[in-house]
Amino acid sequence: MNADPNCIFCKIVAGQIPAKKVHEDDEIVVFHDIHPWAPVHILIVPKLHIPSMVEVQPEHAGLLGRMMALSPKLMRELGVTNGFRHVINTGRDGMQEVMHLHLHVMGGPRPWLKG
Numbered sequence: 001m002n003a004d005p006n007c008i009f010c011k012i013v014a015g016q017i018p019a020k021k022v023h024e025d026d027e028i029v030v031f032h033d034i035h036p037w038a039p040v041h042i043l044i045v046p047k048l049h050i051p052s053m054v055e056v057q058p059e060h061a062g063l064l065g066r067m068m069a070l071s072p073k074l075m076r077e078l079g080v081t082n083g084f085r086h087v088i089n090t091g092r093d094g095m096q097e098v099m100h101l102h103l104h105v106m107g108g109p110r111p112w113l114k115g
């Protein structure tokens with residue numbers, strides 16, 4: 001699926017609702033989480049509407065790799081110097097709230113609110 005008109009992250013991708021973006025290219029957008037768990041908490045989001053890891057196919061492997069590979073550069077640019085954490089929540093038992101695949105990246109000095 002390319003986009004879901006009811007999806008909040010598709011709306012951010014389309015510029016229909018605002019977000020504090022830190023990166024954008026032809027296939028990925030990155031913005032600050034609206035309720036950060038850590039001093040720096042960004043969401044790395046594919047522009048393609050993939051609902052969750054459940055729907056990931058072998059042809060998405062390059063995209064997922066590029067999402068992961070972006071994180072060290074972005075965390076460095078955001079001043080994170082002491083490590084960070086990746087989280088992907090999947091489905092109901094995985095406590096996923098937004099059904100558009102996204103990679104949380106959190107860092108900054110502890111204590112954190114969560115995570």
Ligand code: 5GP
Nearest residue numbers: 008019031032033034035089095096097098
């Ligand atoms: P999930 O539980 O699905 O892995 O995480 C969804 C994340 O998206 C949550 O951490 C939540 O704070 C964040 N979020 C939900 N809606 C918005 C929004 O409209 N803008 C931004 N920037 N983050 C959002």
Ligand code: ZN
Nearest residue numbers: 007010049100
């Ligand atoms: Zn979407």
